[in-house]
Amino acid sequence: MCRYLLLLLILLLQTNLLKSLNFLIAPRRTFLSTIAAPLILSPVSSPVPSPDPLLRFFNDLPSYTLTINSTPITVVNDRAEIESIYFPSYGVAESLLRGIKKSESSKPSKDKIYTDAQISSKPLSTVYLLSLQGKVNGQKYLIQNSDDNISVAKKIGKLETLKLGSVPIFYIEEMLIDSYQYLFFDYTDVMREGKKIGFKDEDVKVTEFYKVVEEIIKNDEKEKKDADIERLRIWKGRGRDVGSVKDGERIVVL
Secondary structure, three states: OHHHHHHHHHHHHOHHHHHHHOOOOOOOOOHHHHOOOOOOOOOOOOOOOOHHHHHHHHOOOEEEEEEEOOEEOOEEOOOOOEEEEEEOOHHHHHHHHHHHHHHHHOOOHHHOOOOOEEEEEEEHHHHHHHHOOOEEOOEEEEEOOOHHHHHHHHHHHOOOOOOOOOOEEEEEOOOEEOOEEEEEOOHHHHHHHHHHHOOOHHHEEEEEHHHHHHHHHHHHOOOOOOHHHHOEEEOOOOOOOOOOOOOOOEEOOO
16 A cells, blocks of 8 residues: 555656656547556556456467577676566567577687577566566566667657666557557557558557556456456457467577
């Protein structure tokens, strides 16, 4: 309870700044248009939700990381913490893998430590839960969008930078697909689907992934559910093999 009161106080103190940003505004003010400053605040460490709303929202979406012998390749951040990074986009992981393979090809054999690197998948819902736990076996789990999508999110939100750990996610307020309100990690996906129905570039809005999940959890605890929140889903794509994945399933692309 204290955590939510503190969050509310921070939001109230930033009211004037939020007005100047003037994003997340739509003709019909639904749940998504009322989330305040999603990209200014650091993501909230949400409580662990019950399975049903979590699984519905995540829509069996996989996430991807690079591994060697089934062990995720980790990085050390500027606070000397070990991080394992997962991407909602397969393309980002594939691009990183190709970059590593290209770099390895010019090294002497004794220095080739990433020769066996490959892409491994883990359900995004699992990575989300791991990311809430701080450190697991000495490392932190992070969900990260691509640099391109982060740049677009900053442009839409009129922001210089994003708070550490914030994960931007895109949507079009009035766009329902098969009665669902989809959120998109990839800007090109939301643009493509929006243009099919007649929406324009300026209709695309941005919010923060962790903040949305927190609101879904809070809504699940209510006796009277918010219909706008109940219909939220993460976009998986069309015409691609984007079904559910097994934890740790390896995907070889090279």
